[in-house]
Amino acid sequence: MQAIGIFGGTFDPIHYGHITLAGIFMDTFKLEGVRLIPTGLPPHRPPPPVSPLQRADWVRLAIAGRPGLSLDEREVRRNGYCYTFDTLQELQQELPDHLLVWLIGADSLANLPQWHRWQALLDLGHLVVACRPGSDLDALPPPIARELQKRLVIASPDGLSHGKISVLPAPLLSVSSTELRQRLARGEDVSALTPVAAAITASGLYLGTSASGLYKD
Ligand code: ATP
Numbered sequence: 001m002q003a004i005g006i007f008g009g010t011f012d013p014i015h016y017g018h019i020t021l022a023g024i025f026m027d028t029f030k031l032e033g034v035r036l037i038p039t040g041l042p043p044h045r046p047p048p049p050v051s052p053l054q055r056a057d058w059v060r061l062a063i064a065g066r067p068g069l070s071l072d073e074r075e076v077r078r079n080g081y082c083y084t085f086d087t088l089q090e091l092q093q094e095l096p097d098h099l100l101v102w103l104i105g106a107d108s109l110a111n112l113p114q115w116h117r118w119q120a121l122l123d124l125g126h127l128v129v130a131c132r133p134g135s136d137l138d139a140l141p142p143p144i145a146r147e148l149q150k151r152l153v154i155a156s157p158d159g160l161s162h163g164k165i166s167v168l169p170a171p172l173l174s175v176s177s178t179e180l181r182q183r184l185a186r187g188e189d190v191s192a193l194t195p196v197a198a199a200i201t202a203s204g205l206y207l208g209t210s211a212s213g214l215y216k217d
Contacts, residue, residue: 001099002032002097002098002099003029003030003032003099003101003157003160004031004035004095004101005022005025005031005032005103005113006091006101006103006125007022007034007037008036008038008039008075008084009033009037009038009057010038010177011055011058011177012050012177012181012195013050013181013200014055014058014059014062014176014177014194015176015177015193016173016193016195017173017175018062019063019069020059021067021105022034022036022063023068024066024072024169024170025071025101025128025168026069028155028156028157029156030066030099030157033068033069034070034103034203035070035072036059036063036071036072036077038052038073038075039052039075039082040078040082041078041081050206051179052075054203054205054211055198056075056076058196058199058200059071059190060067061195061196061199072092081114083117083118084116084121085117085121086116086117087117088102088124088125092124092125099125099126099161100125100126101125101126102127102128103130103133104127105131105135106130106132106136107132107134108192109144109148109203110140110141111133113141113143119147121165122147122151122163122165125162126160126161126164126166127165128155128165128167128168129148129166129167129168130167131167131170133172134198137167148165151165152166153165154163154166155168171201175193179193180193181206181209184201184206184207185202185206185207185209187208212214
């Protein structure tokens with residue numbers, strides 16, 4: 001069975017952390033490719049003020065020329081809330097010969113019990129977790145800690161299987177979209193944080209906004 005990587009996120013905006021993780025994810029598991037899927041209307045946080053299509057455009061620009069990475073616009077084009085469960089189920093129907101290997105950060109893993117049908121979601125593919133500064137895998141809420149203990153397997157292409165979870169062996173990357181928005185709001189140079197700094201800055205979309213409080217989960 002072929003394995004395809006799925007990396008969903010708000011990407012508000014996309015940064016080097018996302019791109020570096022996607023590359024390590026693809027190489028570690030010998031994935032056929034990684035589809036980046038920007039969220040349309042996230043159910044568990046206020047809608048980002050920057051439009052879904054704009055966020056998707058920056059993702060497209062940021063991954064241009066990076067082999068294996070592609071943009072999947074299904075969520076930004078969907079009307080109504082976007083649940084990861086629905087997206088993975090849809091992908092499974094479209095790609096019946098593929099195992100879906102989906103990536104989230106450790107901060108998202110801690111919130112997983114708030115996601116729609118989260119336990120059924122874990123059975124739809126193989127989940128890979130990226131460690132993140134400030135998010136401790138030893139201090140997860142008990143329901144998800146139990147699932148992690150039950151389902152954990154070593155990160156390797158041979159260990160890929162429905163319902164299992166692996167931790168991505170990658171360095172800790174401190175960059176976040178929150179930091180990026182804060183710097184953009186202050187008019188600072190962000191070219192060290194994202195490959196699409198020029199396009200984002202030219203849009204003026206974050207300049208002068210109170211970026212820090214608006215977006216957190
Ligand atoms: P924000 O700061 O607005 O919360 P973010 O930087 O977490 O944004 P998202 O688009 O929400 O970016 O992230 C998409 C996915 O990538 C999430 O599962 C998140 O945990 C993960 N992720 C983002 N940045 C990192 C990072 N530096 N290290 C590990 N995981 C990350």
